[in-house]
Amino acid sequence: MMADKKEGYDLVIIGAGPGGYIAAIRAAQLGLKVACVEKDAVLGGTCLNIGCIPSKALLESSHKYAECRTGLKAHGIMVGETSFDLATMMGRKDEIVKTLTSGIDYLFKKNKIERFTGAAHILDGLKVRVTGEKELLLTARAILIATGSRAAGLPGVAIDGTHVVSSTEALAFAAVPKQLVVVGAGAVGLELGSIWHRLGAEVTVVEYLDRVLPTADRDMSKHALRIFKKQGLKFLLGAKITGIEQAGEGCRVNISGKEPLVAEKVLLAAGRTPCSQGFGFEELGGRIDKKGFIEVDSHWQTSLPGIYAIGDVIGGAMLAHKASEEGVACVEYMATGYGHVNYQAMPSIVYTHPEVASVGRTEDSLLEEAVPIKTGIFYFKGNGRALALGESDGLVKVIAHHDTDRILGVHIIGPQAGDLLAEAVVAMEYGASSEDLARAFHAHPTLSEALKEAALNVAKAAIHG
Known part of the structure; x- marks a missing residue:
């Protein structure tokens, strides 16, 4: 034809x-x-x-x-x-x-x-x-x-859509699994793990690398791990999965050098291809x-x-x-x-609670390239709006070039971090300095004041920190 x-x-x-x-x-x-x-x-x-x-x-x-x-x-x-x-x-x-x-x-x-x-x-x-x-x-x-x-798979592990699932199936479970093992501690794994944990599943996140959110700034990764553990999520970091096999109505997840995990469902969230x-x-x-x-x-x-x-x-x-x-x-x-x-001004957000948001370079990557930097950190516990919301756990980190003061990266974990980040994205798009951000009006009381304070703190001039 x-x-x-x-x-x-x-x-x-x-x-x-x-x-x-x-x-x-x-x-x-x-x-x-x-x-x-x-x-x-x-x-x-x-x-x-x-x-x-x-x-x-x-x-x-x-x-x-x-x-x-x-x-x-x-x-x-x-x-x-x-x-x-x-x-x-x-x-x-x-x-x-x-x-x-x-x-x-x-x-x-x-x-x-x-x-x-x-x-x-x-x-x-x-x-x-x-x-x-x-x-x-x-x-x-x-x-x-x-x-x-x-969704990417793991060598020797097949996604069957019932016991071993991708994010597609994990967004449409007909019932809350009693136990859920999440393979991968990136954005997808933590977001979906958070959903089902809140609804009653016992969630264990298994990550091959030694930290959650491996591409995030290390300070954000450390803070995020502490918060997620406090929420009740369990973590196995630096863990290599050697196989997943069906066990009764669920799965057995075999991990090198550790006891296997048994779960009703296993979510593969180890990247995409x-x-x-x-x-x-x-x-x-x-x-x-x-x-x-x-x-x-x-x-x-x-x-x-x-x-x-x-x-x-x-x-x-x-x-x-x-x-x-x-x-x-x-x-x-x-x-x-x-x-x-401008890929240097590309934002990235993890929609957990609290959110984790970033734009630009991480401190580790800049230090590896011997870029001279200075940083400013401000914790939301010093922000009146965050306290009023009852969401004061988290921080803002601003990284600037030591000599030019140009902003090289902004990293936030805290309430509405994804929305707060937009200001930093625009600032970086226009080549702003940390002083530019610090001297701009920020209404009081708002969460955005935390970003202003972190920018002030680059010059060790934070008012409330």
Whole structure:
């Protein structure tokens, strides 16, 4: 059967996650004729459907439940016996996802972006074959790969979706597991571990490295571990898993040099792997590195002329907003000859309670490069707004260049850390000094005063610290 031909596109995008769909909208705004191919029936990719958004919905629901159980008494609020309806929580989560994904549908129509559902395969001559309900052949002046990533496994360990699960299944449990072993102490593991611990699971987090949040500033990692232990999460750090086997209705997790753990469910949250194969790029001679990431230049151009790639599939921080910014910059470069992403001002947030947020460099990485630095720290226990909220555990750390005072990194663990970080991101984007941040007005009483105090403390001038 002959494929229907659709020609004349300026850009065909493969993948409708936060990289692909935002790139499509921006390209359309710039006057390009755009088509977007997505294998799933709904738009939004991992982030909207089985990642960022559903996890935040469940984090919020589980936090409210935990607060009712243990957090209101200090405010003089007495409640009776509390319970929760997991099906209602899941329904709320699904409704939020539906609202957002249908919103992307609307934006595609508004911006006259043609959407095709099916598997994409890149052919020679900047053509894309789409295999869905019917076969289509799209031709374009350029192709943008935004295929994202998937949960990584462990050698010799298979995800069966029932006993050994990925984040996808862990966001849709029909019941709270009695015991949950989380493999990986990064953002995904700690967020999902927090959800199910609040709802009653006994959670043990197993991490191969010697600390939680291994890419975070070491001060944040230490403080976070103390807080999470206090909340009741259990940790095995510096632990190597040698195998996972089914044991009755659950699993036995074997760990080198330690007693095995028995759990009803095991969540593999040990990173993600790029979706870089199976759609023709490699077969055409496109370069992929040893870890499976598509190689690109500074303008996201791959080794194949006219084919670009962004987001998780090219490596770097696997964050939705990183993919989005790359998508915008990439299509702006196609249309105008200029597009740029400042990776040094890229924020990263872990949505536990309290949140852990950072932008820029860590102290360890700067010291390894012998960069002369000075630091300022301020604890939320000295912040009036944090005390009023009853959330005074945490700190802000500002790192500046010793000679120029330019801000090199800001790290926060504490209430609403992700929102507080936005100020630091803008400051770094504009090359601000710690003194610039310290001398700017910060309303009283607000949590943002903690950032001001940490910036003041770079010069050992904190007022309340």
